[in-house]
Amino acid sequence: MTAIVECRGVTKHYRLGTIDVAALRGVDLTIDKGDFASLAGPSGSGKTTLLNAIGGLDRPTKGSIKIEGHEITALNANALADLRLRKIGFVFQAYNLIPVLSAVENVEFILQLMGVEAAARRARAKEVLRDVGLEGLENRRPARLSGGQQQRVAVARALASKPAIVLADEPTANLDTKTAEDLIALMSGLNDRLGTTFLMATHDARVISRTRRHIVISDGGITSDERRKLAEAEPA
Amino acid sequence: MMSRLRLLLPLAWRNLWRNPRRTVITILVVGVGLWSILSFAVLLEAWSRSSRDTTLKLTTGQIEIHAQGYLDDPTVAHRMAPPSGDLEQLLKSSEFQTFASRVRVGAIVQSEYKTLPVTLIGASPDAERKVSVIPSQVRDGRYLSGADDTGIVLGRNLVRRLKTRVGKRVVLMVQAADGHLAERAFEVVGVFAAPEQTENEFAFAGIKTVQTLTGIADGISEVVAYSGSDDALPELVARLRKAAPGLDIQSWATIAPLEYAVSTLFNQFILMWLWTMFALMAIGIVNTQLMAVFERTREFGLLQALGMRPRLVLFEVALESTLLIGVGVALGVVLALLSVQAFPNGLDLGFLGRGAEMVGAGHILYLHVNPADFALYSLLVWVMSVLATLWPARRASKVSPVEAMARAAI
Ligand SMILES: Nc1ncnc2c1ncn2[C@@H]1O[C@H](COP(=O)(O)OP(=O)(O)O)[C@@H](O)[C@H]1O
Ligand SMILES: [Mg+2]
Numbered sequence: 001m002t003a004i005v006e007c008r009g010v011t012k013h014y015r016l017g018t019i020d021v022a023a024l025r026g027v028d029l030t031i032d033k034g035d036f037a038s039l040a041g042p043s044g045s046g047k048t049t050l051l052n053a054i055g056g057l058d059r060p061t062k063g064s065i066k067i068e069g070h071e072i073t074a075l076n077a078n079a080l081a082d083l084r085l086r087k088i089g090f091v092f093q094a095y096n097l098i099p100v101l102s103a104v105e106n107v108e109f110i111l112q113l114m115g116v117e118a119a120a121r122r123a124r125a126k127e128v129l130r131d132v133g134l135e136g137l138e139n140r141r142p143a144r145l146s147g148g149q150q151q152r153v154a155v156a157r158a159l160a161s162k163p164a165i166v167l168a169d170e171p172t173a174n175l176d177t178k179t180a181e182d183l184i185a186l187m188s189g190l191n192d193r194l195g196t197t198f199l200m201a202t203h204d205a206r207v208i209s210r211t212r213r214h215i216v217i218s219d220g221g222i223t224s225d226e227r228r229k230l231a232e233a234e235p236a
Numbered sequence: 237m238m239s240r241l242r243l244l245l246p247l248a249w250r251n252l253w254r255n256p257r258r259t260v261i262t263i264l265v266v267g268v269g270l271w272s273i274l275s276f277a278v279l280l281e282a283w284s285r286s287s288r289d290t291t292l293k294l295t296t297g298q299i300e301i302h303a304q305g306y307l308d309d310p311t312v313a314h315r316m317a318p319p320s321g322d323l324e325q326l327l328k329s330s331e332f333q334t335f336a337s338r339v340r341v342g343a344i345v346q347s348e349y350k351t352l353p354v355t356l357i358g359a360s361p362d363a364e365r366k367v368s369v370i371p372s373q374v375r376d377g378r379y380l381s382g383a384d385d386t387g388i389v390l391g392r393n394l395v396r397r398l399k400t401r402v403g404k405r406v407v408l409m410v411q412a413a414d415g416h417l418a419e420r421a422f423e424v425v426g427v428f429a430a431p432e433q434t435e436n437e438f439a440f441a442g443i444k445t446v447q448t449l450t451g452i453a454d455g456i457s458e459v460v461a462y463s464g465s466d467d468a469l470p471e472l473v474a475r476l477r478k479a480a481p482g483l484d485i486q487s488w489a490t491i492a493p494l495e496y497a498v499s500t501l502f503n504q505f506i507l508m509w510l511w512t513m514f515a516l517m518a519i520g521i522v523n524t525q526l527m528a529v530f531e532r533t534r535e536f537g538l539l540q541a542l543g544m545r546p547r548l549v550l551f552e553v554a555l556e557s558t559l560l561i562g563v564g565v566a567l568g569v570v571l572a573l574l575s576v577q578a579f580p581n582g583l584d585l586g587f588l589g590r591g592a593e594m595v596g597a598g599h600i601l602y603l604h605v606n607p608a609d610f611a612l613y614s615l616l617v618w619v620m621s622v623l624a625t626l627w628p629a630r631r632a633s634k635v636s637p638v639e640a641m642a643r644a645a646i
Contacts, residue, residue, distance in 0.1 A: 057541055058638045078545050085543025092541075092641060095534055100250035112243045113543055157542075 003069070004164050004197050005031040005054055010063035012049050012220075023049040024060065025220040031165065031199055036191040037213035039201045046220040047201035048169055054199070055088045055167045056080040068164050085113055089158025091168035096154035097142040103149075104129060104138035107157045114161060128156040131194075132186060148179035155187060159196060168200040172207055184210050240548065241555075248555040255528065259560060262524050266564025267571060269517040270617050274572035277506045277609055282583070282601040284502035291495040292488060293369040294434050295357065297335075297460025299473060300491055302484045306457060307491075312341055312413050315455035322479035327461055331472060335461035336363035339446045344409040345390075345439060347398035354394065354439045356408060358446025361385070367460055370428050370440070377402035377426035385442035387425030391435025395427050402427060408439070413451045420449050510613060517617070518624045525557060525628040536632045537640020546633040553629035554622065561621040565614050572610070576603045 012024040023046045031037060039047050052058040054065060056072050057080075065072050067087055075083065084090070097106050107125040116124070129138055132152040142150055151171055158166045168187070172180035184207050190196050200207060208214060216224040252259050292298055301323075306314035318337055319327055327335045339358030344351055361380040365371045370389075371379040379389055388406065390398075400406055405421050412418040422441060429435070447453065463472055469487045476485045489496040529536075539549055582602040 052638050055541075057641075078547075081540065081543050081545045083543075084541065088543075090541055092538075095538065098247070098535065098538070100247065100254060105246075109243075109247075110542060112239075113548075115239065 002033040003030050004033050004035070004067065005029070005199070006064075006066040006069075007050075007054065008064045010050070010053060010060045010065060012046075012053060012058075013061045022220055024053070026063070027217075027220070027222055029215070029222060029225075031197060033197055034191070034195050035197050035199070035213050036188060036211050037199050037215055038208045038211035039199060039215045039217055040203055040208050041217040042203060045217050047217055049220075050217065051167050051169050051199070051201050054165075055090060056083045085110065086161055087164045089161065089163040089166040091151065091154045091158050091166065091171045093170040093173045096157075097150055099142055102139045102141050103134060103145065103153045103156075106142070106153055107160050110157055110160050124160060125156075128159045129153070131159065131190065132156045146179075147175055148183060151175065151183050152186065155183070155190070159190065159194075163196075165197045165199060168198065168202075170202055170204075171200060172202065172204050177206065180204065180206055240551070244548070244552045244555050248552055248559055251556055252560055258524055258528060262521060262560055263564040263567060265517055265520045266561050266617070266621060267567030269513045270565055270568025270614060271571040271575070273510050273513050273613055273617065274568065274610060275575050276509050277613060278572070278576055278603050278605065279583075279601070280502040280506050281606065281609070282603050284498070286601055287495060287498050289369075290431060291492050292462070293367075294430060295368060295370075295438060295460075296488055296492050296495075297367065297458075298463060298466070298469065299461045299476065299485065299487050301459040301461070301476065301480070302457065302486075304482065304484050307484060307486075310340065310342065310457070311411060312339070312450045312452050312455070312457070315339075315413075315452050315457055316459075316483060318454055318456055319459055319480075323476065323483075326476060326479045327459070331463060331468075331475075333462045333464055334363070334366040335459055336360060336367045337443070337456045337459050338364075339443055339450065339452070339455075340457040341410050341446070341450060343439065345394070345398065346407040346409070347400045347404070349399045350397060352394065352397060352436075354408075355437050356410060356446060357438055357440050358443035359440050360443050364440075367462060370430060370434075370438075373428045373430055374426045375429045377424070379426050379428075380440060380442055383442050384444040385425070386422065386445050387441070388422035389426040389428055389440040390424055391438060392427050392429050393432055393435040394439070395424070397436070400424055408441075408449075410446075410450055412449070413455075418449050418451070420445075510616070514617060514620060517621065521557075521561070521621055522624050522628065525625045526631070529553065529628045529632045532632070533635050533640050536635045537637045540635065540637040541641060549635075550626075550629050550633035553632045554626060557625035557629065558618075558622050561618055561625075564621075565618045568617070569610060569614055573605065576605055579603050 007027050007029040010024055010027040011022070014021040014023055027050060039050065041047055049058070053060045054067075056075070059073060063073070067083065072080070072083060098109065101109060104122070104125045107128060108121050111121040111124060126138065129135065132155050134149065134152055134156065137145065137149060142153070145153065155166070172183055175183060187198055188210055191198055200211070202208060212229070213227050214225070215222060301316070301319075303314045303316040326332075337360065341356050343354050343356035345354045359380060360383045361371065374389065375392060377389075380387065388408070390406075395401060398406065402424050404424050406424060407419055407421050409417055409419040443456075447455065463469070469489070473485055473487050536549055539552070540546065
């Protein structure tokens with residue numbers, strides 16, 4: 001198996017005035033191509049901090065992080081921005097979308113930043129919106145989409161650049177049960193069909209039960225990491 | 237660059253209309269501010285031109301040439317020969333629009349009722365028409381018909397004070413070249429209108445008639461010359477002095493220093509107003525833009541999280557300001573143009589009566605738009621305002637995506 005992400009001894013300290021907060025205490029973690037993994041743990045255990053470090057949003061205090069074999073901890077701000085643009089797809093808990101752009105424009109925005117030319121861009125944006133089941137809603141602005149639909153646009157945008165990995169931070173936290181289950185089924189289906197690698201921080205049992213790899217983090221350290229077969233793969 | 241503009245332009249434009257109230261306020265601040273700057277500039281420019289014109293289009297030349305000593309003692313003793321040689325060639329060159337020769341002496345005018353001091357000008361009517369508006373301001377009778385016209389043209393107010401009128405005779409007394417007091421009767425052939433002081437001071441007769449009266453043959457007192465703009469004056473004065481080293485050659489800046497100062501002072505006023513208005517505008521703009529940026533911290537974090545380089549975020553916010561202020565500038569220009577158009581026949585200062593003359597202007601200020609000034613002031617306001625918003629924009633680009641997104645989770 002090919003390693004998409006390799007974390008070695010990743011440590012992150014925050015300084016709050018004179019107090020030193022250790023958010024990550026030497027995390028070793030490898031995410032393989034095609035993984036559909038949940039990163040579970042109680043609030044404050046370090047999930048967001050780890051995702052941000054892997055996604056190049058934040059630098060660890062110590063340790064090494066490689067994306068597709070390339071060390072990213074020493075990259076400058078511009079190189080990190082490019083890494084996020086081309087290699088990482090983000091789905092955040094809320095406020096994922098640029099409010100003044102329609103669904104299709106939100107997706108296209110990434111491709112535009114990448115320099116994809118107009119026709120190819122539009123085609124690709126429509127394709128991924130179809131993949132997440134939003135055909136017909138392409139021209140709506142975020143304010144006129146439901147919470148679940150907004151998260152689907154965020155997933156579509158994350159997929160648009162064909163990234164090495166999609167990092168989702170509590171993607172279902174603001175959704176009701178039915179919508180949350182639809183969203184997780186959608187991501188599971190995309191993982192099956194397209195082989196996209198997912199790593200999701202969550203403490204939502206509904207999400208955890210649907211992942212094939214189950215990583216648990218507690219107090220800044222990985223405490224368990226097991227792979228298992230899905231009980232049943234319900235279609236979305 | 238083009239592809240970036242295509243990426244950011246729609247984003248920036250739509251962002252403008254997210255908070256219409258703030259956008260409209262900013263546009264109004266810029267629009268009304270620029271409108272006041274432009275209107276003020278038009279008004280002061282009209283005033284300054286009117287003041288310059290009333291000075292230069294009566295009897296003062298833009299450049300005046302006299303014999304040495306004339307300015308201190310303006311008598312026929314200090315006379316000069318008509319321009320010839322290098323001087324004449326230069327005056328007739330394309331550097332000058334026109335020039336006129338005059339005899340100009342102090343005189344006493346006497347009617348049946350009254351005796352008053354005047355300045356008698358011996359004029360060549362054809363040349364005079366090109367250098368002065370007085371020949372076209374004759375309200376009663378006619379202007380001089382030739383260099384040897386034996387009639388006299390007086391100012392309206394002087395005629396009233398002398399209790400004379402067209403067709404009557406007045407007697408003029410001047411000191412002739414040989415020192416004796418020469419006198420001659422003239423028929424009043426015309427009455428001109430001008431600022432009161434000018435009406436009282438000047439009397440015009442044919443140049444040959446005055447030359448004969450004063451016994452100076454073809455001698456003259458002065459040459460007044462016009463080149464158009466004031467910019468090249470110092471250089472032209474220097475060239476004239478070289479062409480005629482024996483003569484006293486001055487620009488109106490030294491002959492009429494007060495009027496010249498008023499004319500140039502207005503330009504300083506315009507600049508002062510510009511900077512004052514601009515300072516007020518800048519405070520308003522920076523404030524609203526800072527607020528706008530602060531409210532959207534999360535969004536700038538998102539843009540960076542998605543892989544937009546900080547530079548590009550800065551560019552986006554600057555582009556928003558450029559568009560926003562551009563709309564305000566357009567509004568200001570349109571308002572100013574409409575304001576000027578509202579007075580197609582000029583702004584009548586008649587209600588000030590003779591008061592307007594005292595501050596050096598004519599009765600009517602003709603407003604006119606100087607496209608170069610409009611462009612310059614508008615561009616200045618635009619560029620400076622955008623520069624003022626660079627600080628808020630910089631703050632937006634310095635947002636750490638993690639902190640911005642963390643704020644979102646709350
Ligand atoms: N910017 C920060 N400054 C200081 N402490 C922080 C910051 N971000 C996170 N922390 C701390 O680091 C720890 C891990 O936080 P986080 O990664 O957000 O946990 P989770 O996402 O699992 O809830 C927590 O104790 C939190 O208080
Ligand atoms: Mg978190």
